[in-house]
Amino acid sequence: MSWLGSLAIYLALYVALVGVTMGIIAARTGSRRFLHATRFATYTTFGAISVASMVLIHALLTHDFSIKYVAAFSDQSMPTFYLLGAFWGGQAGSLLFWIWKVTLFTAICVYTNRKSYQDFMPWVMAVSLAVAAGLLVILVFGSNPFEGYHLIDDPTQGKGLNPLLQTPKMVLHPPALLTGMASMTVPFAFAIAALLSGNLSNAWVEAARKWILWPWLFLSIGNILGGMWAYEELGWGGYWAWDPVENAALLPWLTSTALIHSLLIQERRGMLKRWNVGLMIGTFLLTIFGTYITRSGLIESVHSFAQSEIGPYFLNLLITVTVLSVALFIYRWKALKSEQRLDSPVSREAAFIFNNWMFLSMTAVVLFGTLWPRIKEGLTGQDIAMGPQWFNRWMIPLGLLMMLMMGIGTIIAWRRANWKNFQRNFIIPIAAALILTPLSVGLYWVVRGQGLVSPDSLDASYAIIAIALCFFVGATIVQEFSRGISARRRMHDESFGESLYRLCMKQKRRYGGYIVHLGVVFAFVAFAGNAMKIEKDVSLAQGESVQIGDFTFTYQGLSDQHNRERVLYSSSVQVARDGRPLYEMHPGKSVFHSSPNMPVSEIDIRSTPLEDVYVALVNFDPDGRRAAFKIFVSPFTWWFWFGGIILVLGTLICLWPTRESLESLRPGAGGIGRAAIFGGVVVLVFSPMLVWTVESHTSWGDSRRLEEAPVAALTDAPSEASPVQPEPS
Amino acid sequence: MSLPLLIVAIAFTLWGLLNMLRPFLAQRDEQLRFEVLDEELREIEGLMARKAALVQSLRDIEYDHQTAKISPEDYKRFKRSHERRAVAIMRRLDAIHGGREWESHIEDAVIARQEALPEPPAEATVVEDGPRATRSDAKADEACTECGEPLSPRARFCAICGTPREASHDELPRHAAPLTSEVTG
Known part of the structure; x- marks a missing residue:
């Protein structure tokens, strides 16, 4: 079957190159014939990549170990779900998946715009196909997923997927992130098409605005899932470590967030034309740069399993795209002049511009922190590390300023703010922040915080400022919604729920955006709680207790269980508060036979909106009499995941198709169907939260989920003592 | 699977x-x-897109005015300029095809022009004449009784002077104009 896969990717490369040529001809001559052919070239490229992907999936599912990729990333014992994950679990497969998404989004974009933007659709197709062709060159010549063994060394067993990656969140995190990065090609193609065609009006902005939300959504989901994975699997107790590869995924997210806001200003006032084109090019370059960092092994990180030989190919692609797009940008520099000037520094335009600077500063900080250790090492040979402290020192104040601008930007007046605008829009949020902050902080201190937290003064002041800003921004959002709802109810005689629904449906972008902001507010609650996090490494003898915050942890014992794939060591820890036993926790470690040097932590987390209790088994005596744990008590972490869900929901509202756009897909799409789909999406969006809660409160989330009825064939399990050596203390 | x-x-x-x-x-x-490529049809597509964007902006401006996010003078100024631009676009649309039935108008025009294409032996030069021929047919058949402006086949009124088309003409539109329905959506 591998011949079909290879044939498909060669065909895709050929058709993509032909498509680029035809697209350019169509754009230069306005020929319908070539336009039609280019359109179908994008569909064909997508089809051919789909064939290749299906061949690979089929090979994975049927354990066709004659293909090197299948042998390297799967084995026969893996369940189907993880076999699918192996599609993007390795280098060549993830690249194929990336190209698949590039062509998928291009094909969807071409289909939905088959009747509009005729003057630059040929350019859009040519640019997207050129990007796909560039990636296909890497795939075909750098790492072909269909490379096979010579008949003679055909293995009968696969090596299996890295055990760290065998969790449901890890199966979903890479494709979400890759989809986000890949779909950035479409808005980029619109920007380049505008530069190429010389049509620098707002047309490309209108066209690209819809398309930039998709990559943004997928990047958000990918980063949140990655955070969840790190939190649950890696055992250092946090969801974000400023790891270079995490940063690489964050960079395009930051710039595209800035871009989504500045496009709004261009659409409304004809300002920031250069800024937007530049930001779009920069965002796209950062997605390629991120892949380059991950793939080249340029920078060491927790993602070292993704390293490979195709780094130089990506560097070439990066340089080519940079040179071409920057040259084009400079060529059109004069034509991209603003239509308007900034009227006043106290206006919505100014607030948005300032907010953009915040995002760009954050991007610069993250980029510097990611690259500087490497540059410095190259220059002086000195090995330095930029730890989370360094990032936090910069990112916390910038984040708080960003939050302030988020509140102000929602309610300040366009062009020039005046006293009336201030009275009407600012008084309630400011009052809410001033009253509710001391109230809630005091209440928390009395009810819960006293026995739990002892933050230092800087952390505490940051946390309090963050909470105050959360109330401020939250109040602006509530105010906007209540005004909208009361305006509707005055005019239409609707119930509260009805007018809320119609408000979101009639002005999706505006109210969807506010809901996204609300998600960010919740995330900031979690960041504030992070300042109060307690972290302890303890070594406990059986029956010994330790006090952390107002919790008492007692180590009760260790059990082990052997099966065909792994040995599972599961400990039991009793958690009590004020002398009352609350629950038992079961952190563990599993050691896979396929990779005995890489034990995987099975962390137990008890997550509630007030705080997370997080216990990781670090090390243990072979006889189980003594064990070392890493224990965290982190207030409000739950709100980060909740905020993430709200953010995704808000973005989906922004992206929800209008009746007209549904009509353009399929005439006669009905209203009931739409409502049903929307309800389904809401349920789906909230389902991770449900899973999170269930995992946190039942045995599904700790090491016990892996325990099964003893397998009869224990003979092949190794009988040595724990391969995890006790730490020398 | x-x-x-x-x-x-x-x-x-x-x-x-x-x-x-x-x-x-x-x-x-x-x-x-x-290769039948109709500049007029392209222009209609572009105009419709611009009109939709302007209507959206007008809605936003109205909302901002209600929530005091825009001063009354700016509101009037923005609104007037947007309305002026929207009206200009609508005028242009009207002038092209009488402002009605633009979608079926496009379909009809495409079919008409394709039918008007010459037989294979004829060379590309004749193709150029195709659209022109149909247009001049329309001119010969229907012109406004008041001002003499050529009427498009589906127009009920003259786009220039507003005179109703003669009642004897039986090719009336099948359903309401899409222009106003856009605004409420």
Whole structure:
């Protein structure tokens, strides 16, 4: 079957190159014939990549170990779900998946715009196909997923997927992130098409605005899932470590967030034309740069399993795209002049511009922190590390300023703010922040915080400022919604729920955006709680207790269980508060036979909106009499995941198709169907939260989920003592 | 599961490939048909898109005015300029096709022009005449009784002076104008 896969990717490369040529001809001559052919070239490229992907999936599912990729990333014992994950679990497969998404989004974009933007659709197709062709060159010549063994060394067993990656969140995190990065090609193609065609009006902005939300959504989901994975699997107790590869995924997210806001200003006032084109090019370059960092092994990180030989190919692609797009940008520099000037520094335009600077500063900080250790090492040979402290020192104040601008930007007046605008829009949020902050902080201190937290003064002041800003921004959002709802109810005689629904449906972008902001507010609650996090490494003898915050942890014992794939060591820890036993926790470690040097932590987390209790088994005596744990008590972490869900929901509202756009897909799409789909999406969006809660409160989330009825064939399990050596203390 | 999907993907690819090559493989007259390129139709598409964007902006401005996010003077100024631009676009649309039934108008025009294409022996130069020929037919058939402006086949009124078309004409539009429905959506 591998011949079909290879044939498909060669065909895709050929058709993509032909498509680029035809697209350019169509754009230069306005020929319908070539336009039609280019359109179908994008569909064909997508089809051919789909064939290749299906061949690979089929090979994975049927354990066709004659293909090197299948042998390297799967084995026969893996369940189907993880076999699918192996599609993007390795280098060549993830690249194929990336190209698949590039062509998928291009094909969807071409289909939905088959009747509009005729003057630059040929350019859009040519640019997207050129990007796909560039990636296909890497795939075909750098790492072909269909490379096979010579008949003679055909293995009968696969090596299996890295055990760290065998969790449901890890199966979903890479494709979400890759989809986000890949779909950035479409808005980029619109920007380049505008530069190429010389049509620098707002047309490309209108066209690209819809398309930039998709990559943004997928990047958000990918980063949140990655955070969840790190939190649950890696055992250092946090969801974000400023790891270079995490940063690489964050960079395009930051710039595209800035871009989504500045496009709004261009659409409304004809300002920031250069800024937007530049930001779009920069965002796209950062997605390629991120892949380059991950793939080249340029920078060491927790993602070292993704390293490979195709780094130089990506560097070439990066340089080519940079040179071409920057040259084009400079060529059109004069034509991209603003239509308007900034009227006043106290206006919505100014607030948005300032907010953009915040995002760009954050991007610069993250980029510097990611690259500087490497540059410095190259220059002086000195090995330095930029730890989370360094990032936090910069990112916390910038984040708080960003939050302030988020509140102000929602309610300040366009062009020039005046006293009336201030009275009407600012008084309630400011009052809410001033009253509710001391109230809630005091209440928390009395009810819960006293026995739990002892933050230092800087952390505490940051946390309090963050909470105050959360109330401020939250109040602006509530105010906007209540005004909208009361305006509707005055005019239409609707119930509260009805007018809320119609408000979101009639002005999706505006109210969807506010809901996204609300998600960010919740995330900031979690960041504030992070300042109060307690972290302890303890070594406990059986029956010994330790006090952390107002919790008492007692180590009760260790059990082990052997099966065909792994040995599972599961400990039991009793958690009590004020002398009352609350629950038992079961952190563990599993050691896979396929990779005995890489034990995987099975962390137990008890997550509630007030705080997370997080216990990781670090090390243990072979006889189980003594064990070392890493224990965290982190207030409000739950709100980060909740905020993430709200953010995704808000973005989906922004992206929800209008009746007209549904009509353009399929005439006669009905209203009931739409409502049903929307309800389904809401349920789906909230389902991770449900899973999170269930995992946190039942045995599904700790090491016990892996325990099964003893397998009869224990003979092949190794009988040595724990391969995890006790730490020398 | 993966095998049927694979077959679907292969079928899709072949369909795409076939369609991609079709304009170049077809008979000469069909090839020419692909090149029928109507600037007027393109302009209508562009105008409709711009009008929709302006209507959206107007709605935003109205909302900002209600929530005091825009001063009353700015509100009036923005609103007036947007309305002026919207009206200009609508005038232009009206002038092109009487402001009605633009979608079926496009369909009809495409069919008419394709039918008007010459037989294969005729060379590309004749194709250029195709659209012009139909346009001049329309001119000969229907002109405004008041000002003499040529009427498009589906217009009920003259786009210039507003005189109703003569009642004897039976080609009336089948449903309401899409222009106003856009605004409420």
